[in-house]
Amino acid sequence: MNDDVQRLPVVTDQDVVRVRQLVRTVAVAVKLSLVDQTKLVTAASELARNTLVYGGGGEAEVSRVHNDRRAGIRIVFADQGPGIADLDLALTDGYTTGGGLGLGLSGARRLVDEFEIETEPGKGTTITVVKWCR
Amino acid sequence: MERVPVLKIGEILLVSIQIDMEDQVALQLQEDLAERIVATGVRGVIIDISALDIVDSFVGRTLATIASVSRVLDAETVVVGMRPAVAITLVELGLSLPGIRTALNVDLGIAMLARQDEDIDLLGYEDDTDQVAETTP
Numbered sequence: 529m530n531d532d533v534q535r536l537p538v539v540t541d542q543d544v545v546r547v548r549q550l551v552r553t554v555a556v557a558v559k560l561s562l563v564d565q566t567k568l569v570t571a572a573s574e575l576a577r578n579t580l581v582y583g584g585g586g587e588a589e590v591s592r593v594h595n596d597r598r599a600g601i602r603i604v605f606a607d608q609g610p611g612i613a614d615l616d617l618a619l620t621d622g623y624t625t626g627g628g629l630g631l632g633l634s635g636a637r638r639l640v641d642e643f644e645i646e647t648e649p650g651k652g653t654t655i656t657v658v659k660w661c662r
Numbered sequence: 663m664e665r666v667p668v669l670k671i672g673e674i675l676l677v678s679i680q681i682d683m684e685d686q687v688a689l690q691l692q693e694d695l696a697e698r699i700v701a702t703g704v705r706g707v708i709i710d711i712s713a714l715d716i717v718d719s720f721v722g723r724t725l726a727t728i729a730s731v732s733r734v735l736d737a738e739t740v741v742v743g744m745r746p747a748v749a750i751t752l753v754e755l756g757l758s759l760p761g762i763r764t765a766l767n768v769d770l771g772i773a774m775l776a777r778q779d780e781d782i783d784l785l786g787y788e789d790d791t792d793q794v795a796e797t798t799p
């Protein structure tokens with residue numbers, strides 16, 4: 529069950545900043561701890577930049593979620609880019625096709641509680657992450 | 663596009679990052695700093711990140727590049743003021759910032775740079791005394 533879905537385009541550098549700010553605002557509203565806010569905003573920054581740089585742009589969707597025990601935040605990053613051919617490789621620390629550090633994807637996975645990738649070559653990539661309050 | 667100001671204070675350059683930088687702003691800062699180091703001939707750079715609530719891989723990489731470039735230009739960089747939550751997150755992200763010197767605040771950063779310059783002066787002084795010792799009968 530979820531409410532308050534907010535969508536942002538991820539098409540420019542400035543949009544990546546806006547995603548960080550929106551995620552921070554919602555993380556504060558959901559009362560994540562300061563360290564967990566920092567982890568989630570950092571993960572969102574990595575994934576939004578990947579959406580922009582590799583996915584050719586896309587969209588981020590931020591929503592408050594809750595199960596019977598806890599509140600949390602879900603963020604979905606979606607693009608219609610080239611997709612990721614070898615997921616295991618892409619999730620390896622240090623693997624990059626763009627001259628980065630290759631830490632964005634693998635690092636973001638470590639920083640959240642739930643991490644799911646759907647990707648198909650030629651169709652695009654959708655990454656869903658969730659962070660729960662402790 | 664916003665720009666992060668680079669201030670010359672005494673013999674150091676001080677950069678206090680007060681905004682959530684888009685990637686281009688971080689790259690511009692990297693260029694501006696290299697130019698200012700050469701133009702001013704300073705030996706030390708302090709980058710204050712106490713206002714940053716996150717450091718992601720892009721900003722982390724930019725800080726590392728700034729440190730390497732300034733070292734090639736004969737200046738040491740000290741990154742100061744990292745928040746505890748940022749440090750925890752950086753380590754978990756897998757970014758250990760190798761080659762970056764850090765201090766808890768601006769004052770300690772300046773002290774670190776001063777010590778280093780002192781070491782260099784001391785070496786010069788020791789060389790002199792050696793020469794004196796050799797020529798003394």
Ligand SMILES: Nc1ncnc2c1ncn2[C@@H]1O[C@H](COP(=O)(O)OP(=O)(O)OP(=O)(O)O)[C@@H](O)[C@H]1O
Pocket residue numbers: 574578579582583607609610611612618619623624625626627628629630631632633634635653719720
């Ligand atoms: N949305 C995406 N669409 C297509 N490929 C992607 C996408 N996200 C990531 N990738 C691929 O996965 C690789 C690893 O991504 P990751 O974010 O870990 O590293 P990076 O972006 O190259 O470097 P860093 O994030 O450390 O600066 C990328 O180099 C790219 O090839």
Ligand SMILES: [Mg+2]
Pocket residue numbers: 574577578628631632633
């Ligand atoms: Mg990345």
